[in-house]
């Protein structure tokens with residue numbers, strides 16, 4: 001025997017389902033955004049550390065730092081530096097061409113060196129950290145987040 005529901009009962013069930021969806025969304029969406037932001041920061045910092053790795057090799061080769069991303073990427077490719085020298089994440093394997101930009105908003109790193117190549121500075125434009133400092137030559141290769 002079929003049961004006949006009152007109109008108000010059906011509306012109430014629909015309301016409960018809608019509110020449940022809204023509740024689940026408000027709980028999980030911020031958590032997912034935070035996780036995604038953490039992952040982007042992690043990738044960004046790996047990229048900056050990879051730039052440092054390449055700068056150290058560049059220094060070994062030429063006795064100075066370059067502070068120029070095009071020169072550095074060309075150097076990595078020309079010298080065929082092994083992937084084992086560089087950091088990778090689960091979501092991003094090392095790729096020299098990725099070193100130009102922070103993965104968040106794809107903005108270019110602030111990167112340079114003094115004219116003698118004695119030190120370089122590298123900074124994420126969205127605040128994920130920096131390596132070295134334009135104002136503190138003694139901080140060459142020093143990572144801000146470790």
Ligand SMILES: [Zn+2]
Nearest residue numbers: 044102124128
């Ligand atoms: Zn960044």
